[in-house]
Amino acid sequence: MEIAQIVTIASKEFWDRIRNRWVLAVALIFTAFALVIAYFGAAQQGDVGFRSIDVTIASLVSLVIYLIPLIALILGFDAIVGERERGSLDLLLSMPITRLEILLGKYFGLAAALTFSTVAGFGLVAILLSAQLDFNALIHYFGFMLSSVLLGCAFLSLAVMLSVFAADRTRASGLAIAMWFFFVLVFDLLLLGALVASGGQWGGEIFPYLLLANPADVFRILNIFTLADVRSMYGLATVFPPTLANPWLLGLVMLGWIAAPLAIATWRFRQ
Amino acid sequence: MQTETKPAVIIARDVHKHYGPIHAVDGVDLDIRAGELFGLIGHNGAGKSTLFKMMLGLITATAGEIRIDGVQVSGGNFRKVRRTIGYLPENVVLYDNLSGLETLQFFARLKGVAATECGPALERVGLAQAAKRRVREYSKGMRQRLGFAQALLGKPRILFLDEPTTGLDPEAIRSFYAILRQLRSEGVTMVITSHILAEIQERVDRLAIMTAGRIQATGTVQALREQMDLPLWFTVRVAPEDFEAVRAALSHLPVKAIEAHDDHVTVQCQREVKMAVIEALATLNGRVRDLTVREPSLEDVFFGFSD
Structure with a gap:
């Protein structure tokens, strides 16, 4: 494997997103939402202004869990199928570059664009709020940003996998939307439904492990369990064993969610 | 230049490519010699592009073997050979958001070629004036010329040109073949496909006629004329x-x-x-x-x- 080839593809993908202002647009979306949530999150209780970092992060988690998977899937769904459909893939493959290098280059370039947007968007908010945050709060906020980056990278990996399997861009976009619905909206409902319908008889013990089968849930747990004020707000915390909620372990699971789809995509792309 | 005595640099032996019941390429044997300008002609769907893609290692043959410079195209060592190959696909698609120069710089990096080669390559195909314009503003002919410049990067020893004059005006076609003549004098091996038979009949050293996935005949234009009587x-x-x-x-x-x-x-x-x-x-x-x-x-x- 030649790193230089991966860097060439990755830098093209990254600068393409900088050029077409994708990175700027997403960063601004993140900043705007984060600021609105930080200042007006308690408006329903008749209060405005920044309250605590834990509550702000809890609100941001609810937002990010919908937004980042969607943005990542939109970003990556046509990474390979788009090149194939436009007809530029053959020329790329005729270069002294392997399919693995193309795939990794595409992934890392897009991941860099998404990471840059996330860090810039939420980082700007951290700077704006820094006067009201102590060191611990900043660490928590940094942890939230890092987990957001991991969440984005996991869904981007799934999107790139889709882009290898899909026959055309239309199908790839349909699959991406279906994937978003499944992981963000349907998965938890299915689990809870099964749990409630069986009166807790079925799946109770493996329930926490099943949650790890969804990167969006891993992200939620990762953030909930690191914030003492927030833990009590979520019923989820009562059914999830604290031993499994180790941030390092959850981080590792998230890395698995990045690596596994990429590995499957590589296997398929080489066929 | 005498190419009859030169060794074959591209060798295909009993090459097949099947897509289910369809035999896109059906038992092709071919020897293309060093320094030769070799034409591959056939109807649409005759299997030319499939054979091209197999020669470049873009798709794997169902059966048979293709070697370039003695290296099997489906093997792991082919990357090294790829650095010596230039390829202009049919209906070349480049990146609209890049300028002509940036496009070449991107492919130069992939080929491990110095960025300083990009300017002269653009000049060679007559695009020096349009180097900084976005590819989306290029005409079809300009895109084709940019694709050709990309194929010439790194001074390739073997060139695969799939319908290279599509979209070119008569003047551009003439300068395109002038470049091919020059490359031929430098010993570059070239494989070219074209639908415009009149255009290549006086220019190729040898050619193969392909129909329904098979090579029907191979030889010089004159030899084929005599063979057909x-x-x-x-x-x-x-x-x-x-x-x-x-x-x-x-x-x-x-x-x-x-x-x-x-x-x-x-x-x-x-x-x-x-x-x-x-x-x-x-x-x-x-x-x-x-x-x-x-x-x-x-x-x-x-x-x-x-x-």
Whole structure:
């Protein structure tokens, strides 16, 4: 494997997103939402202004869990199928570059664009709020940003996998939307439904492990369990064993969610 | 340049590519020699592009073997050989958001070629003035020329050109073939496909005619003409009152057809009768105002083999 080839593809993908202002647009979306949530999150209780970092992060988690998977899937769904459909893939493959290098280059370039947007968007908010945050709060906020980056990278990996399997861009976009619905909206409902319908008889013990089968849930747990004020707000915390909620372990699971789809995509792309 | 004695750099042996029941390429054997300008002609769907893609290692053969410079194209060592290959795909698609120069710089990095080669490559194909314009603003012909410049990066020893003159105007086609002549003199091996047979018939050293996934014939244009034994066409310009005299002069020869037109007669005959026809026409004592002999065109040869 030649790193230089991966860097060439990755830098093209990254600068393409900088050029077409994708990175700027997403960063601004993140900043705007984060600021609105930080200042007006308690408006329903008749209060405005920044309250605590834990509550702000809890609100941001609810937002990010919908937004980042969607943005990542939109970003990556046509990474390979788009090149194939436009007809530029053959020329790329005729270069002294392997399919693995193309795939990794595409992934890392897009991941860099998404990471840059996330860090810039939420980082700007951290700077704006820094006067009201102590060191611990900043660490928590940094942890939230890092987990957001991991969440984005996991869904981007799934999107790139889709882009290898899909026959055309239309199908790839349909699959991406279906994937978003499944992981963000349907998965938890299915689990809870099964749990409630069986009166807790079925799946109770493996329930926490099943949650790890969804990167969006891993992200939620990762953030909930690191914030003492927030833990009590979520019923989820009562059914999830604290031993499994180790941030390092959850981080590792998230890395698995990045690596596994990429590995499957590589296997398929080489066929 | 004599290429007959040069070793083959591209070798295909019993190559097959099947898509389910469809045999896109069906038992192709081919030897393309070093420094040769080799034409691959055939109908749409004859299997040319599939064979091209297999030669480049873009798709894997169902059976058989292709070697370039002795290296199997499907093998792990092929990356090194790829650095010596240039490829211009049919209907080349480049990145609209990049400028011409940035496009070449991107491919130069992938090929491990110095960025300083990009400017001269653009100049060579006549795009120096448009180097900083976005590809989305390029015409079809300009995109094709940019694709050609990309193929020339890194001074390749082997060039694969799939329908390279599509979208080019006559002047650009002429300068394109001038570049090919120059590359040929530098010893570059080139494989070219084209639908415009008249365009390549005088330019290729050898060619292969491909139909339904099979190579029907391989050789020089002249050898293929002789192999097909196609008739020659004489155009004899005479006054209408002399038409019968022409018929009479040729009556003892085994000519295939004599047709009278407004101010000339066309005569179709086999190659071995050619000199006898000329001698017979010479007996008409100056009544023949002009005489042209047309060899069978590559198109005639192509249809002769493919029908």
